[in-house]
Amino acid sequence: MTGRDVHILSAASALPGPAVDNAALARRFGMDPLWEQWVEAFIGTRSRHLALDLESGRLTDTLADLAERAGRRALEAAGLAPSDVDAVVLGTATPDRLMPATVNVVADRLGIDQVRSFQLQSGCSGAVQALDVARQILLSGDGRRVLVLGGDVIARFYDLAVDLKRTAPAELVNYVLFGDAAGAAVLSTEPAPGSARVRALFTRLVGLGREPGAVLEWYSPSDLAGGELAPPASEDYKAIEEQVPALAEEVLKELLDTAGWRPEDVDLLLPPQLSGRMTGVISKRLALPTAEDVSVVAEAGNSGNAIVLLQLERALAGLLRPGRRAVGISIESSKWIKSGFALEGN
Known part of the structure; x- marks a missing residue:
């Protein structure tokens, strides 16, 4: 309904x-x-x-x-x-x-x-x-x-x-x-021409026992007076390279199971957008046989919480036509959250 x-x-x-x-x-x-x-x-x-x-x-x-x-x-x-x-x-x-x-x-x-x-x-x-x-x-x-x-x-x-x-x-x-x-x-709750129906969507914390893969600090005056400070931003790039592809596979499987789709039913893949190279590695590992990648990271960089919406903008601009299907995957590496969504064009 x-x-x-x-x-x-x-x-x-x-x-x-x-x-x-x-x-x-x-x-x-x-x-x-x-x-x-x-x-x-x-x-x-x-x-x-x-x-x-x-x-x-x-x-x-x-x-x-x-x-x-x-x-x-x-x-x-x-x-x-x-x-x-x-x-x-x-x-x-x-x-x-x-x-x-x-x-x-x-x-x-x-x-x-x-x-x-x-x-x-x-x-x-x-x-x-x-x-x-x-x-x-x-x-x-x-x-x-x-x-x-x-x-x-x-x-x-x-x-x-x-x-x-x-x-x-x-x-x-x-x-x-x-x-x-x-x-x-x-x-x-109301469709419109060019819109997409959400067939599945979830987010799940999976950080139990995992060290943070990314850290952003913020400082108070007492911190600034206390001597040497940690870098304001740091990445454990090796941990991210190791864990994100595996988590992406888990997300894809859950999305397909929830939507009732087979891998060959997916027309568009919105993969995790860590970097241009890693996006290619992850897409290849997910092995969706007929899916076209919707990627913006090589030109726009990893823009954090904007990246999924930039991908959605590109998908809705003519790619996700009526009846076509898309899956999007995003992995949060600071304390490890896996998330994703499945869409179908209206």
Whole structure:
């Protein structure tokens, strides 16, 4: 029955400034051409968008700036006004402040009021968690339309004075792996032309006994007065390379079982978007025989909680036609959350 279904009506994105390629990063940080070749070969990300001016160190866009633009575009694409929204949910690892919550700042800018709002603090799977919360709101019957937001501004953690030649790999990788962006999607109990029906969606914490694969710190005045601090951002890239593909396989199996699909029924794959190289490795391992990859990471970088919504935007822009099927997979590596969704074009 249609009233028990949830549909994604639209998705949109916002990227800060022009793309920054690997050559530009190499020049800014005084790295030689061999470093640029290393990034291409071992990371596989060609460019990213940064909400930071690399010369001055000035932040050009906040998360609220990007999420506002993405949210406005998603509402316009769905043909909706702010007053049509019954709830707003944001997934992010990098809110602009601890308070006020960035989701509420964005809602205010969009003219949304008198609704429920939620901000989920999470790594890459936060956008899928936000989709899950929105879906549960709609399935409960307490609302007809929910605006989902996801994004991160990771460049704010860059130390532009750092000597990358002396930087440990766990920190160095952050300067090439990530990009900044925000995305948005509108979910509804009512389908529309070009929308997609949610056939399955889940998120699950699987971090018991696992060491964090990624860490973002925040500091208080007492921390700053206490001597040497941990790096603001670090990655255990080896642990991520080892665990994400296996978790992605688990997610795919559960999605197919829930939707009642066979591997050959899947037309589009929205794979985990850690880096260009890792995305290729994971897609090959998932071995969906007829699925086309929907990938944005090589051009936009790993933009955290925006990446799934950027993939959705591309899928809904003509790829996920009526009757076609898509699966999306996202793995959060800070304390390990596996998540995914299955969609069918309306």
